[in-house]
Amino acid sequence: MSIQFRILLIALTALCxxxxxxxxxxxxxxxxxxxxxxxCSFTLLLLSIFPQIADFFAxxxxxxxxxxMVFAIIIFLLIIMVYLLFTKVSWLEEKQKxxxxxxxxLNKRLEDEKKSKIGKR
Amino acid sequence: MKVLVIIPAYxxxxxxxxxxxxxxxxxxxxxxxxxxxxxxxxTIKILEENKIxxxxxxxxxxxxxxxxxxxxYAYNNHYDAAIQFDGDGQHLPEYIPLLVDELKKxxxxxxxSRFVDKNKGLSLRMLGSRLISxxxxxxxxxxxxxxxxxxxxxxxxxxxxxxFEVNRKPEPDTLAYQIKKGYKVKEIQVEMKQRFAGESIYSxxxxxxxxxxxxxxxxxxxx
Numbered sequence: 001m002s003i004q005f006r007i008l009l010i011a012l013t014a015l016c017x018x019x020x021x022x023x024x025x026x027x028x029x030x031x032x033x034x035x036x037x038x039x040c041s042f043t044l045l046l047l048s049i050f051p052q053i054a055d056f057f058a059x060x061x062x063x064x065x066x067x068x069m070v071f072a073i074i075i076f077l078l079i080i081m082v083y084l085l086f087t088k089v090s091w092l093e094e095k096q097k098x099x100x101x102x103x104x105x106l107n108k109r110l111e112d113e114k115k116s117k118i119g120k121r
Numbered sequence: 122m123k124v125l126v127i128i129p130a131y132x133x134x135x136x137x138x139x140x141x142x143x144x145x146x147x148x149x150x151x152x153x154x155x156x157x158x159x160x161x162x163x164t165i166k167i168l169e170e171n172k173i174x175x176x177x178x179x180x181x182x183x184x185x186x187x188x189x190x191x192x193x194y195a196y197n198n199h200y201d202a203a204i205q206f207d208g209d210g211q212h213l214p215e216y217i218p219l220l221v222d223e224l225k226k227x228x229x230x231x232x233x234s235r236f237v238d239k240n241k242g243l244s245l246r247m248l249g250s251r252l253i254s255x256x257x258x259x260x261x262x263x264x265x266x267x268x269x270x271x272x273x274x275x276x277x278x279x280x281x282x283x284x285f286e287v288n289r290k291p292e293p294d295t296l297a298y299q300i301k302k303g304y305k306v307k308e309i310q311v312e313m314k315q316r317f318a319g320e321s322i323y324s325x326x327x328x329x330x331x332x333x334x335x336x337x338x339x340x341x342x343x344x
Binding site for chain 1: 177
């Protein structure tokens with residue numbers, strides 16, 4: 001890896017880091033969700049400063065190209081995160097639907113009581 | 122037996138009044154409720170002006186969410202049975218007593234089916250229906266001739282299930298699930314009319330393909 005590329009990587013990671021912190025402080029992201037991202041950016045930062053770490057593991061695992069190993073790990077982590085998001089979104093939709101339905105039914109009861117007659121035909 | 126007719130309505134200003142009137146004129150011993158799924162047209166105005174018993178959803182939930190709202194209402198108000206009845210005029214009220222009678226014999230779900238005595242055509246839609254029938258047959262060894270029929274009555278136990286469990290959309294895949302669970306499903310022959318107005322939400326090739334994939338995959342893997 002050329003020194004220029006490493007500097008670019010470090011700069012980008014640092015930028016992501018700052019954006020993340022700003023977002024959490026502004027309240028755009030919940031801090032418990034941001035923890036994962038902080039850990040990820042720390043790891044990336046560490047690897048871009050000391051790529052030897054990645055090289056070491058690649059050699060241990062018998063992977064010829066360090067980049068391939070890094071890509072594989074990142075893709076794996078991304079798949080896990082998207083999967084967790086799918087489950088999360090499912091639950092959110094389910095809860096939101098339940099709330100909307102409950103609200104509509106309550107509203108209906110309120111209206112019925114206001115009219116003080118049961119809306120049978 | 123307290124029976125509730127659930128009429129989901131989304132942008133049905135042209136047909137909803139006809140549907141409700143035909144239901145009232147049929148003088149069947151049942152209550153009805155229209156679920157207005159946040160329609161963008163004058164449906165709500167028509168419902169209010171004619172004092173039709175209805176629930177307004179504050180946001181659009183889609184057909185399945187609207188029908189489920191009806192099931193929740195039915196459960197809360199202690200109904201013994203609930204019928205889904207489309208707001209576009211396809212379903213005919215004179216068949217409701219037949220469905221109720223059948224339910225009284227001890228069935229859990231009774232479907233108003235178009236194809237008990239009659240054959241399916243050979244249109245693309247019927248091909249889809251055949252595929253779903255085949256998937257249900259393959260996984261449950263039970264023949265359901267018209268799995269996509271929207272006209273079905275369910276008893277109180279099923280109302281609770283459809284109202285509060287996750288993944289119980291009023292669709293063929295849920296039907297297959299209930300059959301597998303050992304609930305008794307019966308089909309009786311009914312007529313259905315062409316819709317008064319509006320378009321099927323399942324129209325269009327892409328929507329049909331999506332629907333089929335969803336139903337078949339659910340029946341095969343998640344039931």
